[in-house]
Amino acid sequence: MKIITQLFLILILLGGKQVAMAHAIWIESKASASKNQPHDVKIFYGEYASGEKESTDKWYSDLKNLEVWLTTPDNQRVKLDVKDEQGHLATSFVPEKDGVYYISTVHATKDLGGTTKYNFSSLVPVRVGKLAISATSPKDLPFSVEKITTNGKNKSVIEVLVSSNGKAVKDAEVIVMSETGWTKTFKTNENGVVSFSPQWKGNYVVEASQMNDEAGRWHDKDYTRNWHGTTTFFEHK
Secondary structure (H helix, E strand, O other), X not given: OHHHHXXXXXXXXXXXXXXXXXXXXXXXXXXXXXXXXXXXXXXXXXXXXXXXXXXXXXXXXXXXXXOEEEEOOOOOEEEEOOEEOOOOEEEEEOOOOOEEEEEEEEEEOOOOEOOEEEEEEEEEEEEEOOOOOOOOOOOOOOOEEEEOOOOOOOOOOEEEEEEEOOEEOOOOEEEEEEOOOOEEEEEOOOOOEEEEOOOOOEEEEEEEEEEEEEEEEEOOEEEEEEEEEEEEEEEEO
């Protein structure tokens, strides 16, 4: 575990793109919830494909201080209370109406990696009820990946959309990871979309990343590049 963490920090200091595939934040939640019943949510940090889940005291920089937000079906934004469970962060919410709720987090770490600023995020939908009522996924996220609804299409094919502030991002690097350890890397098309066929039933994490040349100042330190890594979680049945 220590070796993996040290390797991650070395990659950060080098400013390498490999960091996107080494460690990430992801939100785990059941895809559906019951109205007026508590729905539990967990947030992990580590390397999903290899089953690595770091204890919170080993999370990079101030990452464990991230905020988690809920977007309701009527597009209200609610900040959720987060608890440190040592092995992960935990939160919950009680849905009061049918529709789709979105759980999201965005966090720019206090520490730079060399001269690179690092931004971690995750977005997961939760459906309540059987009606096709859906909230619009948050459009103010600087970088996000989400599973697209594929009504009437081949159910064995999954489509995900990578966007930045509501606009599709082409040529973004996307890695699909199964809990079995299977992974595959893609690039988004001109519409910001990647299509793939899951090889097994079970849980998946999809991670997208992008490194941009950008100069700025962050916590009194200069940076020259801005890295974004974002994830979504889903179960393939």
